[in-house]
Amino acid sequence: MKAVFLPGNKRVEIRAVAVPEPGSGEVLVEVKASCICRSDLSLYYGNAVVGGDAAGKCVTGHEPAGRIARVGTGVNKFKAGDRIAIHLAIGCGVCAHCRAGNYHICHEWKCIGFTADGGNAEYIVVPERNCLAIPDSMSYVAAAISTDAFGTLYSAAKKLQLNHISVMGIWGLGPMGSAGILAAKALGARVVALDPIEARRLFAESLGADLTLDPSAPDAAAKLREFTSGRGLDAAIDCSGNNIAHNMALDALRPFGRMAFVGEAAETTIRPSEQLLRKQLTLFGSWYFNVAEYPEIVEVLTSQNINLERLATHRFKIDEAETAFRMFDERKTEKAVFVF
Numbered sequence: 001m002k003a004v005f006l007p008g009n010k011r012v013e014i015r016a017v018a019v020p021e022p023g024s025g026e027v028l029v030e031v032k033a034s035c036i037c038r039s040d041l042s043l044y045y046g047n048a049v050v051g052g053d054a055a056g057k058c059v060t061g062h063e064p065a066g067r068i069a070r071v072g073t074g075v076n077k078f079k080a081g082d083r084i085a086i087h088l089a090i091g092c093g094v095c096a097h098c099r100a101g102n103y104h105i106c107h108e109w110k111c112i113g114f115t116a117d118g119g120n121a122e123y124i125v126v127p128e129r130n131c132l133a134i135p136d137s138m139s140y141v142a143a144a145i146s147t148d149a150f151g152t153l154y155s156a157a158k159k160l161q162l163n164h165i166s167v168m169g170i171w172g173l174g175p176m177g178s179a180g181i182l183a184a185k186a187l188g189a190r191v192v193a194l195d196p197i198e199a200r201r202l203f204a205e206s207l208g209a210d211l212t213l214d215p216s217a218p219d220a221a222a223k224l225r226e227f228t229s230g231r232g233l234d235a236a237i238d239c240s241g242n243n244i245a246h247n248m249a250l251d252a253l254r255p256f257g258r259m260a261f262v263g264e265a266a267e268t269t270i271r272p273s274e275q276l277l278r279k280q281l282t283l284f285g286s287w288y289f290n291v292a293e294y295p296e297i298v299e300v301l302t303s304q305n306i307n308l309e310r311l312a313t314h315r316f317k318i319d320e321a322e323t324a325f326r327m328f329d330e331r332k333t334e335k336a337v338f339v340f
């Protein structure tokens with residue numbers, strides 16, 4: 001089968017590899033859709049954000065969905081033909097974090113696409129417990145987007161305790177930010193979406209953002225304040241990983257506001273006394289989602305008729321992988337998806 005590898009230095013290699021065999025407790029999945037994510041670009045450049053030096057040697061792709069082709073011994077709940085999305089973290093299965101459904105917090109975890117073979121290939125093998133059942137009404141492309149993109153942002157938005165009187169700001173309108181708009185709107189909040197790229201702001205408006213702003217415009221902070229009638233934001237999500245955005249969000253939050261850090265950032269500088277202590281803010285990091293949250297994610301998407309395919313602005317065949325990663329890197333796409 002064909003599989004995409006990212007060995008670094010912007011090289012994209014399509015290699016022929018053997019179709020993997022499902023072991024005990026594992027399933028073989030025929031991949032139907034697999035999304036490209038901003039974190040894949042760390043492999044593309046050769047500086048993996050997950051897995052360190054161990055990363056980059058596996059088949060890429062941590063956001064796949066597909067159809068179970070065959071099951072290994074000891075697989076009881078899932079069967080050939082089942083339509084699934086896949087939880088990206090392969091945990092030990094028995095530690096406290098795994099038993100709580102947080103496979104991505106397990107000390108021994110492996111991440112598909114980084115340190116275990118991922119979904120940018122015709123087939124992938126994963127443990128049965130990583131299978132996330134999807135309804136017939138959900139397309140494979142939507143299912144792939146429902147994991148790291150929508151699932152991550154839905155989980156963050158829930159932790160922000162949003163409701164119908166909340167105003168949330170979201171910085172960075174790539175695929176994560178766009179998914180965050182949909183998640184926050186699903187929870188009833190009004191959303192201010194910020195990005196310097198005009199095309200991204202227009203896309204955010206089409207997704208339901210109530211106000212879009214260019215954060216580099218001199219009057220952006222004043223307009224944000226005006227939108228909240230001077231109160232400040234109730235909540236914020238940063239998807240940009242950018243220091244200026246971190247500070248703008250912290251400055252815009254009202255006392256007792258909450259902020260989720262979702263965009264990868266190696267370091268940042270903030271002003272704790274003024275921004276955190278005096279305002280008694282709650283800041284937290286949010287990363288991916290608990291496996292037990294997935295049925296709720298599906299319920300929100302189906303009950304509110306949210307079609308995540310809207311986020312998939314570009315679809316590629318696996319043979320077009322080089323173009324796909326280049327366009328994604330150049331921010332010419334929102335969600336880019338390999339379809340099989």
Ligand SMILES: [Zn+2]
Binds near residue numbers: 036039062148
């Ligand atoms: Zn991702």
Ligand SMILES: [Zn+2]
Binds near residue numbers: 091094099108
């Ligand atoms: Zn574990």
